[in-house]
Amino acid sequence: MSKIAIIAGEGRLAPAIAEHLPDAPVFALEGFPPPIPASTFRLERLVPFLDHLADLGVENVVFAGAVRRPALDPASFDPRTAQLVPRILTAMQSGDDAALRTVLDIFEEFGISVSGIDEIMPSLIPPEGIVSGDPSAADQTDAARGAEIVAALGPLDLGQGCVVAQGLCLAVETLPGTAAMLDFVARHQGLRPNPNGALGVFYKAPKPDQDRRIDLPTIGPDTVDQVVAAGLAGIAWQAGSVILLDRDETARRARDAGVFLWSRSG
Structure with missing residues (x-):
């Protein structure tokens, strides 16, 4: 090499x-x-x-x-x-x-x-599969909606993530980044239409047509902590397209907090 x-x-x-x-x-x-x-x-x-x-x-x-x-x-x-x-x-x-x-x-x-x-280092980019937890049917629906939103935001060159709960987009990632978006969700948990309904999903994916050699989305232990503070059910991302750092520690924190990690196809 x-x-x-x-x-x-x-x-x-x-x-x-x-x-x-x-x-x-x-x-x-x-x-x-x-x-x-x-x-x-x-x-x-x-x-x-x-x-x-x-x-x-x-x-x-x-x-x-x-x-x-x-x-x-x-x-x-x-x-x-x-x-x-x-x-x-x-x-x-x-x-x-x-x-x-x-x-x-x-x-x-x-x-x-x-x-x-x-x-x-391809081992940092998980293929399709559940890393931790078990997304419910509602979570799967919210993740699918999140994928649609991130794909639609791509041509506008905004962020690489969003939060969806009960089909409603609570926040999208912009220049301040993931932590700022999840902090916003943590401070506005009352935005969910049904307080007793699905908690919501953080979804992450590259922008369509993004050059994959640089700026691939990244998830790690701190992301799990931020998702827990935001009161969400878990994290879903586009399989084969997102970097998962410190996989064992990230999965451990997710298990301990009862949130799922899902490398989702499509």
Whole structure:
């Protein structure tokens, strides 16, 4: 295999990939420190960073973890990266998907290929099946509705998740992310039409036509805690398309709390 580097972001994914690839150098965008040691780089000096990767013999990178849009400092651009500014800014104005695709394109134009998590560590992405618990018929209906909603939101380049209870969408994921959405649901549990009815489901999936090499949805132990605080029955996601971190611990917390984890087909 060609020499690979890790572009690490926030959250638990980067440590898992670094453990799997112990010899891979780790880099992180300045201002978004991962929970593992990493050399930093600035987007304003992207071309020198790509040159540095080439000098190290890196031919392949994997992006692991969350990174928000950085605030750009016009005075910090080097001359060669400055030539990319119109392209980068146009992509950022078109939404997250366009910005991510542009970044991947630039890496590849400099001879560095980009691998997805499903290529590097496929064991993190569960196939179809129940990981924990037993979704009821009502839960299954709510999950199906959630899948419809996330698919419909995709062309608008919004988030990768939603919460549905009793057929009603209680919240959708937007720029603040999953934790903010589930916190909203926790503070508005009275929105359910029938207080004694189905508790609701958190559903997660990639956006349709999303480039799977970067920004796949992620679920982990903290997600379970947030779902429990929101009073939901469980978590469902698109099978083969969502990263499940710390599977044993995530499943344990789900069992202890009585919530289900379901890798759902379709």
